[in-house]
Amino acid sequence: MGLRVSCPNRLRRRSIITRNAILANTxxxxxxxxxxxxxxxxVGVIGLGKVGNGISKxxxxxxxxxxxxxxxxxxxxxxxxxxxxxxxDSAEVAERASVIILSLPHPDASRNxxxxxxxxxxxxxxxxxxxxxxxxxxxxxxxxAKEEDMYYFDSPITGGEVGAQAGELTIMMGGDPxxxxxxxxxxxxxxxxxxxxxxxxxxxxxxxxxNHVGQTxxxxxxxxxxxxxxxxxxxxxxxxxxxxxxxxxxxxxDSFFSNEFDKHFDEHFxxxxxxxxxxNKFHLDVAHKDLVELKSLAEKYETYLPLGNFVEQxxxxxxxxxxDNRPHPDLLQFYSDMFDKDLKSTEEIRSKSKGRII
Numbered sequence: 001m002g003l004r005v006s007c008p009n010r011l012r013r014r015s016i017i018t019r020n021a022i023l024a025n026t027x028x029x030x031x032x033x034x035x036x037x038x039x040x041x042x043v044g045v046i047g048l049g050k051v052g053n054g055i056s057k058x059x060x061x062x063x064x065x066x067x068x069x070x071x072x073x074x075x076x077x078x079x080x081x082x083x084x085x086x087x088x089d090s091a092e093v094a095e096r097a098s099v100i101i102l103s104l105p106h107p108d109a110s111r112n113x114x115x116x117x118x119x120x121x122x123x124x125x126x127x128x129x130x131x132x133x134x135x136x137x138x139x140x141x142x143x144x145a146k147e148e149d150m151y152y153f154d155s156p157i158t159g160g161e162v163g164a165q166a167g168e169l170t171i172m173m174g175g176d177p178x179x180x181x182x183x184x185x186x187x188x189x190x191x192x193x194x195x196x197x198x199x200x201x202x203x204x205x206x207x208x209x210x211n212h213v214g215q216t217x218x219x220x221x222x223x224x225x226x227x228x229x230x231x232x233x234x235x236x237x238x239x240x241x242x243x244x245x246x247x248x249x250x251x252x253x254d255s256f257f258s259n260e261f262d263k264h265f266d267e268h269f270x271x272x273x274x275x276x277x278x279x280n281k282f283h284l285d286v287a288h289k290d291l292v293e294l295k296s297l298a299e300k301y302e303t304y305l306p307l308g309n310f311v312e313q314x315x316x317x318x319x320x321x322x323x324d325n326r327p328h329p330d331l332l333q334f335y336s337d338m339f340d341k342d343l344k345s346t347e348e349i350r351s352k353s354k355g356r357i358i
Contacts, residue, residue: 054164
């Protein structure tokens with residue numbers, strides 16, 4: 001048996017007292033369904049930090065008996081104030097909960113939690129790991145859980161502390177879609193959007209790409225802000241124009257890649273009330289012209305645009321390869337040709353994903 005690091009018993013007593021106070025102050029009209037829900041299932045939360053605190057709070061408010069654990073006594077105290085029953089360690093969470101949510105800061109913490117769960121938990125336990133970690137690590141943890149007849153779901157999130165407190169997280173999930181659907185009530189308590197991506201590990205992969213695109217976009221925007229400052233345009237004006245007034249980035253990927261993936265997206269994923277997507281079809285030579293103009297300004301004002309220069313160079317190489325009179329989203333095809341890749345959306349791979357579940 002592994003090392004068991006415990007929360008103080010006084011925290012467990014406080015959490016029970018707080019939960020009883022919640023029950024005592026609940027109007028009779030609402031008390032019965034609350035108790036029925038609590039008796040139905042115990043949900044565990046391992047990791048009670050900023051995100052885990054919000055997750056556990058919302059589970060309790062929705063009537064789920066919630067038991068939690070964190071190595072931080074301060075985090076345990078904060079969770080206890082919401083009526084969460086504080087466990088002595090992760091092993092106790094595994095012993096008492098049939099559904100366990102992980103909200104941990106490091107892959108090693110997820111490994112340790114899964115080790116405790118498979119050692120002390122019951123077969124059939126569902127493990128939802130909201131931590132962000134390697135897709136390959138997620139698959140390893142999935143295999144480890146499977147050996148004990150448990151179910152591991154990589155469930156990375158966006159929304160952070162604010163989304164967790166509001167119960168409005170977005171979850172990208174990999175694993176058995178039927179078991180995910182069976183836990184709809186729990187997931188709906190903590191998230192406003194749940195997307196089934198495919199097999200275990202696929203959710204983490206999409207989250208990592210999400211972060212990659214976001215951080216790259218951020219750096220490119222920073223380059224633009226630096227040049228705007230030299231040119232005399234206020235950075236806040238630049239930001240508001242790009243983001244708030246024109247909503248230029250909301251549909252950017254949709255408009256760029258609609259020619260490749262939209263038809264399949266519409267058939268497989270689109271919601272019934274989804275609106276049409278604007279098709280952005282101007283040619284590569286026009287897009288390149290604008291990049292050259294910006295590069296000239298950067299040189300004039302001695303502003304370094306490393307990513308901008310790379311993007312301009314890549315567009316130029318595409319033009320030299322004969323893509324100048326083709327719609328600029330065809331850079332995807334140029335990229336595929338250059339690296340000898342055949343990028344296609346196929347029914348076989350699409351069928352792994354069930355799209356939006358919640």
